[in-house]
Amino acid sequence: MMPGLTAEGRRHRRCRLAMQMALRLNITPAEAQRRMRQERRASRKARQESRFNDAIGNCGTEVAFEQFEAPWMLRD
Numbered sequence: 380m381m382p383g384l385t386a387e388g389r390r391h392r393r394c395r396l397a398m399q400m401a402l403r404l405n406i407t408p409a410e411a412q413r414r415m416r417q418e419r420r421a422s423r424k425a426r427q428e429s430r431f432n433d434a435i436g437n438c439g440t441e442v443a444f445e446q447f448e449a450p451w452m453l454r455d
Contacts, residue, residue, distance in 0.1 A: 393415065394408075401411035 393412070397408050397411040397415055400406075400415065401408045404411065406414075
Protein backbone atom coordinates (compact mmCIF):
# COMPACT_ATOMS: atom_id res chain seq x y z
CA MET A 380 0.00 0.00 0.00
CA MET A 381 1.40 3.36 -1.00
CA PRO A 382 1.43 6.11 1.61
CA GLY A 383 -1.21 8.77 1.18
CA LEU A 384 -3.75 6.62 -0.62
CA THR A 385 -5.97 6.40 2.45
CA ALA A 386 -6.09 10.18 2.89
CA GLU A 387 -6.71 10.71 -0.81
CA GLY A 388 -9.48 8.12 -0.80
CA ARG A 389 -11.06 9.81 2.21
CA ARG A 390 -10.94 13.15 0.42
CA HIS A 391 -12.61 11.67 -2.68
CA ARG A 392 -15.33 10.04 -0.56
CA ARG A 393 -16.01 13.34 1.21
CA CYS A 394 -16.25 15.12 -2.15
CA ARG A 395 -18.63 12.48 -3.48
CA LEU A 396 -20.81 12.68 -0.36
CA ALA A 397 -20.81 16.48 -0.58
CA MET A 398 -21.91 16.32 -4.21
CA GLN A 399 -24.69 13.87 -3.38
CA MET A 400 -25.84 16.12 -0.53
CA ALA A 401 -25.69 19.16 -2.80
CA LEU A 402 -27.86 17.47 -5.39
CA ARG A 403 -30.31 16.23 -2.77
CA LEU A 404 -30.66 19.59 -1.00
CA ASN A 405 -30.32 21.75 -4.12
CA ILE A 406 -27.32 23.69 -2.78
CA THR A 407 -23.81 24.23 -4.09
CA PRO A 408 -21.10 21.64 -3.41
CA ALA A 409 -19.14 24.21 -1.37
CA GLU A 410 -22.17 24.79 0.86
CA ALA A 411 -22.60 21.02 1.21
CA GLN A 412 -18.96 20.63 2.25
CA ARG A 413 -19.38 23.42 4.80
CA ARG A 414 -22.52 21.77 6.17
CA MET A 415 -20.77 18.39 6.37
CA ARG A 416 -17.88 19.99 8.29
CA GLN A 417 -20.34 21.58 10.71
CA GLU A 418 -22.11 18.25 11.23
CA ARG A 419 -18.82 16.43 11.84
CA ARG A 420 -17.73 19.13 14.28
CA ALA A 421 -21.07 18.96 16.12
CA SER A 422 -20.93 15.17 16.39
CA ARG A 423 -17.33 15.30 17.65
CA LYS A 424 -18.32 17.90 20.23
CA ALA A 425 -21.33 15.81 21.33
CA ARG A 426 -19.13 12.71 21.73
CA GLN A 427 -16.60 14.72 23.72
CA GLU A 428 -19.28 16.16 26.00
CA SER A 429 -20.76 12.70 26.46
CA ARG A 430 -17.37 11.26 27.49
CA PHE A 431 -16.83 14.23 29.82
CA ASN A 432 -20.26 13.81 31.43
CA ASP A 433 -19.66 10.07 31.86
CA ALA A 434 -16.32 10.79 33.53
CA ILE A 435 -17.91 13.34 35.86
CA GLY A 436 -20.71 10.92 36.71
CA ASN A 437 -18.25 8.15 37.56
CA CYS A 438 -15.87 10.14 39.76
CA GLY A 439 -18.11 10.17 42.83
CA THR A 440 -18.36 13.93 43.32
CA GLU A 441 -21.98 13.63 44.42
CA VAL A 442 -20.91 11.69 47.50
CA ALA A 443 -18.16 14.21 48.28
CA PHE A 444 -20.57 17.15 48.11
CA GLU A 445 -23.15 15.35 50.24
CA GLN A 446 -20.52 14.76 52.92
CA PHE A 447 -19.27 18.35 52.89
CA GLU A 448 -20.85 18.99 56.28
CA ALA A 449 -19.22 15.89 57.76
CA PRO A 450 -17.63 16.48 61.21
CA TRP A 451 -14.17 15.51 60.04
CA MET A 452 -14.29 18.38 57.50
CA LEU A 453 -15.13 20.95 60.19
CA ARG A 454 -11.91 20.34 62.13
CA ASP A 455 -9.13 22.95 62.01
